[in-house]
Every structure is written in C-alpha cells, then in structure tokens.
Amino acid sequence: MKEPFVSVHNSVYVIKEWQDLAPNLVVGFTTKEGGLSQGAFKSLNVGFHVHDCLEDVYGNRQLLGEVLEFPTSNWVGAVQTHDHRIVEVGKKDKGKGALDYDTSFEATDGFFTDEKGILLTLCYADCVPLYFFSNKSKRIGTAHAGWKGTVLGIGFEMVKKWQEDGIQPEDIEVVIGPSICKECYVVDDHVIERVRQWVDSEKEIPYASADGRKGQYHLSLQLLNKLIVMKAGIPQENIKITHYCTSCHNEFFSHRRDLGKTGRMMGFIGWKEK
Template structure:
C-alpha cells in the first residue's frame, strides 16, 4: 500500500503514521498551489534555486498555514549531498525557515524528540527518508541523493539513534517520492560505489541497460542499507511515486534539466502544551 496519501493538492502525508501517532505531521509537498512562476511554477519551496525570494516566502507561509505549523518553528539546511546529521531542539527553531543564509550549513539530516519543531529538507529527485521511534518520540528526516545514499546516510541515522538508546528494531522508516529506477540512469563510476556498499547483498538495486549505463533504484538501495543496519523489513515503507514520471505533481532536476523548483519534506510533533 502506498504510504504517501494525497491529502491536499499541495502535499502528500504519511497517513498511517499520523493516524497512529496523534500530533505528528509528516509528508512531502507537491508543486501545486503556490505563487511562483516560470520554471518554478507553482509551489517552489527552495530559496537556493533562483526563484523570487518573496514568492518562496509566500509559498512557505501557505504550507505553514495548511499544516498549522508556523514557519518560525521550522528548521532548514544548506544541503550538500553529504551525511552530516544534526540533533535539533526548540532553541533551533527558525533557522533556515525564512532564509537560506541562516540555514544549518552542510547538513543533510535532522532528528529531534521535542515538540513544536518542524524538520524540513528540499528535494527534486533525491530520496526523502523519514524516521520515527514512537516509544522514544524520536523523529528524523534525511536527504539521500546518490552520494548520500552510497555514503549511507540512512545507516548513520540509525547509528546516531542507537547512541541515543534506540534499538534498530524500534525504528520505523518511510522512503518517500523520488526518482524511480526507470528514470534514473547512471554510469560505472556510480555503480562502483553501489557495489562496494552492497558487496554482501545478493539482490542488487541496479540493472545494466547498455555498455557503461545502468538503471539504479535509489529507493531500493536505501531499503537494503536500512535492513543491513538492523531495521526490520516490516518497519520500512516505500513510496512508488516518482518525481520524474509525474510531471503534474513534482519538480524533477533530471526531467527539467536542472531548471526547476524544490519540494519540501517535513516531519514534526505539534505542541500539546505551551
């Protein structure tokens, strides 16, 4: 069953998680319903892609209103396709929310167990990873393009949570809408990294299509990395939605040849008391 449910023209929600855990907000935005124009039409949420600053701010305020989670309580990152993951607290609220300049530098993952903080990251084909350990009220999100994937940002999130006293079998993960295997063609250079990570895994997440050209399933690869890290298969939910195939719903860096907007992944606990 598809874990990401079309709740509104502007976002897909991880509906099961939200039903099971009152107060949780989790999902990813679409490209619909914003005020951006041109190649950023309509709901671009990335400050760093060349869109009008005021349009991005307007779009973020609109999403904040829909989610009932004020922008001042968001955190955002200067994503660099690396594997730095930060633990976030309420004192961090607002960093990267209304300006790229104030975002967390060189960061591709966040986690927290505090209420009233919305963890956000931007995407246009890369894999959005979502994490929750209900027993510990811990939530997290990570940005996994091919570099983040082969450098195992998914495993590093699990390991950081283990240091927080959370066992892998207590963690649930959702792998969000991103580029599918058919749309994602890579070369030997990338596949060499993949093979090094999955040397002891029989089922490979890629297929040779011509000399030096492969289709690569980044979602599947992240699932395999999570399984190796000890997360049970039944705890991992994978979206079938493709950012490149579905032009009406998503921005795609590959499909749009680099001139495009960004979706926003988000996860947070709403405040139950002030």
C-alpha cells in the first residue's frame, strides 16, 4: 500500500492524495521538529497539558499556523479523555482550545464539520489519529483512538454519526495515521479481552502473543481500527494505513519510548476559506 503521508516541511506530513483531490483541504500530522520547546519537549510540542513552558507551546502553535497557512484563531482543540465522545463544530467554535487549554472542548476525542475556515486539531504521542473525509459531501472529521477509545468504537461512532446525516460509508475515505506499531506496543489480557469483541475473522487478528511473556500481547491498534471502521461499513479499499510508527521513528514524540515524559504531536484537518 502506498504511504498516505508525505513530508512537506520538517514539521509537517500531509495526506497528499486528499489534498490533491480537494485543493482547499489541509490535513496531516506534525513531527517534533522545528519548534521552540526544550528538554523532554524538544522541540515542536503542541500539548498544553504536559507541563511544558506555556509560552513555548503558544509559540509552537503559532509557528505551525504559519506553516499550514491556517491561523490559530481558526483552530479548535479538546481536552482528550480516551473516550468516544464526538462533537460537530462550526465557525462559532473557532479559537476554542487553540491558545488556551481552559477553552478547549471538555472530554472530547473526535470532531467533524461541514464548514470552511475551521481547523480540527487533536494531540498525540502514540495513540492513533483517525481521519475521515467525504469529498462528495464535503464533510471532514478526525478522532483520537488510544486503546480505550478504540475498543469503545470511536471510529465506528464517527461513521454512524455521518450515516445518520445521509452520508453513506462507501462515500467516506479513512486514513489511519502515525502511531505506535504492533512490534512496539505490548498490552495485557485485560486489553485483549476488550479487543476481542471487534474481531471475528481468523484472517486478520490484530494481536499476537509476546514471546516468553505470559499474558502479554503485541497489539496493532492500526489494524484494529481498520477492522472497526469496516464493521461500520467502510469498504476496505477506502482505508489507508501509514507505515510510520511514533515509537520507531525519532522524528515523533512517543509516550512509551520516552517513558511518559514527552511532548505531543498534532493531527489536523480543515477546509480553508478559499
């Protein structure tokens, strides 16, 4: 499968195929390069909540707004809680959570919109960024899927919300973005029991026993999210998965690799006004 993410700047990867299809669309994922932060957060940390210097986080976000040509005054952000709450946003919400964590959408792990001039943003450091796009309906969305949000079916919920508005799954494209890979991600029986509810095919099992480690498993959150959105009706040919692992590749922050003391990348998607 062709890699959906293409580097356009040392700070940014974009989903080139989508941007080529819809020139006003801005969609991608940041690296940890090209920012102002120091120490464990060096250098493009965009997370307010990780105890970085807030002035540096503000500066990093402003720098990113310049690179994307999408001002921070038009962003929305969330207090992410590893759940499956999804919010529809519009121009009235512009600026919420962009430069002030206190104004972020509370307890939210997914956004979608039909409106132009608003950038949907969520933060990551190993969890899975899910991107949703219907060129036919001009609707866009994104979701933050750690293992908890994944097994709660946040990807499934997004598709069903769109379907309620008359957007059929076959008209929705999904990209699964940079996140921790199966080889780097080990979980226990408790997690796998929650995973099994979504797995009913012997052909694609998203986990495997970790050699010599009783009750431990390697889990592919990428494949699991693919299976979940397929259960919601998304055709397999409409789904693309990145090859980038946030733990393997040092251009990204990784919560596991960095033992919890690290910054956050940003997944983003939005329609420019023109």
